[in-house]
Amino acid sequence: MPRRARLLLPGLPFHVVQRGVNKGAIFADDVDRDHFLRVLHKAFVKHDVALHAYVLMDNHVHLLATPVVPCGLASAMRALGTAYVQAFNQRHGRSGPLWQGRYHSSLVDNDAYLLAVHRYIELNPVRAGLVSPPEQARWSSVHGTLGLRRDPLLTPHAALLMLGTTPARRSARYRAFLQDRRAADRESAGIREHGRTQCPLGGARFLQMLAETLGRPVTPRARGRPRKTGEETS
DSSP states (O other): OOOOOOOOOTTSOEEEEEEBGGGOOSOSSHHHHHHHHHHHHHHHHHTTEEEEEEEEOSSEEEEEEEESSTTHHHHHHHHHHHHHHHHHHHHHTOOSOOBSSSOEEEEBOHHHHHHHHHHHHHTHHHHTTSOSSGGGOSSBTHHHHTTSSOOTTBOOOHHHHTTOSSHHHHHHHHHHHHTOHHHHHHHHHHHHHHHHHTOOBSOHHHHHHHHHHHTSOOSOOOSSSOOOTTOOOO
């Protein structure tokens, strides 16, 4: 079955997930992580992609990014993947692929969904049991988002800027939002599913308009084989 074409819509944010082949590690140490972020920054600047949030896990990465041009994200991820894998293989004396196929990307609609994905990404190390407060995760955008340090990789999304008229107010409101773990837990399953299916994450009206524009469904398909007409249900 042919792969479904990606949504290449400029000016809208995407939740991007890139995993290691066979769930293997994509970083051996902090030197690799630092190099990945350097290559990421270079690729995103070159191809006009704004990075809003990120986290580096041992065997996968999450990014929240907005491309300026239709093919910007695809070009940036291709450049990032090629440059990083070449450097990783050379440094560690290995060969072959590092990524588990192509990256997954899910379009994210409107402010509420944007902030939910932003929080989902920065709480990833907490859900994995690696840290308690998210600030303990060194390789995450959370430090820049909370104003704990300057992160040159980040371009704050308009939804984040709307949280307050000053950096201090924005940081305080986002910190409270980040600490609402009950709401974050309710949202996480849906965000994971949209990432798995690479379907847009948004409200019903947005999804309907997008489906009409593209001429195809944009919602996740139900798992399992299609039910035959007249087949009994249990």
